Amino acid sequence: MTNVAILGAGGIARKMAETLRLMKARGDGVELYAVGSRDKARAEAFAREEGFQKAYGSYEELLLDNQVELVYIATPHSHHGEQIEQCVRHRKAVLCEKSFTATAAQAERALALAKEKGVLVTEAIWTRYVPMRGMLNDLLASGAIGTPRLLTANLGYTIRDKERIRRPELAGGALLDVGVYVLNFAAMTFGNDVERMESSVRMMDTGVDLQESVTLHYGDGRMAELMATAACNTSRRCWIYGDRGCLEVDNVNNPRRATLYANANDPASVVRVIDAPPQLTGYEYEVLSCLRALKTGALECPEMPHQETLRIMRWMDALRRSWNMKYPFE
Ligand SMILES: NC(=O)c1ccc[n+]([C@@H]2O[C@H](COP(=O)([O-])OP(=O)(O)OC[C@H]3O[C@@H](n4cnc5c(N)ncnc54)[C@H](OP(=O)(O)O)[C@@H]3O)[C@@H](O)[C@H]2O)c1
Known part of the structure; x- marks a missing residue:
């Protein structure tokens, strides 16, 4: 015990x-x-x-x-x-x-x-520990969508008025609260060979980020297009596109279902639906x-090896640096 x-x-x-x-x-x-x-x-x-x-x-x-x-x-x-x-x-x-x-x-x-x-x-x-993570990786490794090229993921909740989110001295903002999930989703799916990051941001009046879009450019040309916001609820959907199909994941904050399509622009082309095993919470x-x-x-x-925790923290540092955003205790 x-x-x-x-x-x-x-x-x-x-x-x-x-x-x-x-x-x-x-x-x-x-x-x-x-x-x-x-x-x-x-x-x-x-x-x-x-x-x-x-x-x-x-x-x-x-x-x-x-x-x-x-x-x-x-x-x-x-x-x-x-x-x-x-x-x-x-x-x-x-x-x-x-x-x-x-x-x-x-x-x-x-x-x-x-x-x-x-x-x-x-x-x-x-999201690093749930069994669906391994199931998604196995599916992608089996070539189910051909070669993955592009992914998009979003996560947002209407949480801008929470003290913990608004206040810079509590390290508030969308990035550390919800952005961290979409960055982890990209890292778990496409890995870490990120060549450069591009982003745009809107700030709150308190000096922390309200919402942002981030593009990760991978060394081999793959791209991850990510959105995070504290201003509204979003679909939380992720799409992973390959040259022979695509995978829709619902949702980025707790992946419960993945749908495999032969063709991303044909909703009737469903090949397979994979559900996560029952969970407690x-x-x-x-x-x-x-x-x-x-x-x-x-x-x-x-x-979640320590090296991965550090990598994600460094990505978030770099994003904040590019937005000239500092916490008061830094
Ligand atoms: N995994 C998830 O799905 C998930 C969901 C929500 C949040 N989170 C994470 O969980 C953590 C807490 O989030 P929460 O929503 O639970 O926060 P919360 O309810 O606002 O606060 C949690 C606790 O933090 C302490 N606290 C609050 N304001 C403080 C302040 N100004 N100074 C010092 N301590 C303060 C308080 O502890 P006392 O009881 O000691 O006063 C409070 O009970 C964050 O890291 C957040 O990102 C994770």
Whole structure:
């Protein structure tokens, strides 16, 4: 049984709590052990409502509990780097929400410390861990659409008014919140041989990005056309086009269905529909990967190697640099 603790009693923490309850009921070997919040009353309410054994009114207190084995960090991006380091210093394994940190420099620092101390740290970018990812890659590798040439993916929600999204000191903006998913989708599908990036952006009045389009140009001529926005809900659809067909993926934030067409401009040319296996919430796969790593003593998860976390952070740094966008703490 692995004792899991959650840092930050907010929105996604509730979803993880539900996931852990379902995993526990299924016999996956997780214990809903502790929650830590800056506010003791919030921690207590969360623990009571979600079924955790312990509630702490500070993160430091939670980390001093030697029963805690795995910490899920569910706070704003601005705080991830420092909190990962705190967990590592207390020898707690870490599953940290996306975006892993606010800057690549923070990610480098946190991962170097984890390596030095020999502690498991991984990024909770759930789309990397879901089984559909391997199914899509196998399908593309089998030549189902011929040679892939172009992909397009979008992700957006009407979230511009959330404090965590609006405020630069919380490393807000669309890029780190939703852009990270489309960048990961491109990296998982087309790899990392990116020659150059082009982008355009609209900013919020607070100085963070509201929405952007990004084109990744690959060395062999492939292109990934990506859109991310905090201003509206989008279709979340992805299309991967090849010279002998195309694949539609629904959706980029949790791929549940892929439809293979012989011809992208003939909706009747469906060859095959592939559905993802049933899931608890979809967040269980990242937790299961941590449990496997803890069992074997691995310091990173194969679904999201540290090098990939760093690569995506560097891409996001480069995009922000090209927009002259800096967080106040940089
Ligand atoms: N994987 C997904 O599908 C998914 C979905 C949504 C969000 N996320 C990610 O999860 C993380 C948290 O997102 P969320 O929507 O859950 O955020 P949230 O509800 O706004 O905040 C989560 C927690 O962060 C702490 N916090 C909030 N504002 C803070 C501030 N000004 N200073 C310091 N701490 C603050 C609070 O912890 P206390 O309880 O200690 O006060 C709060 O409960 C982000 O990294 C986000 O990108 C992932």
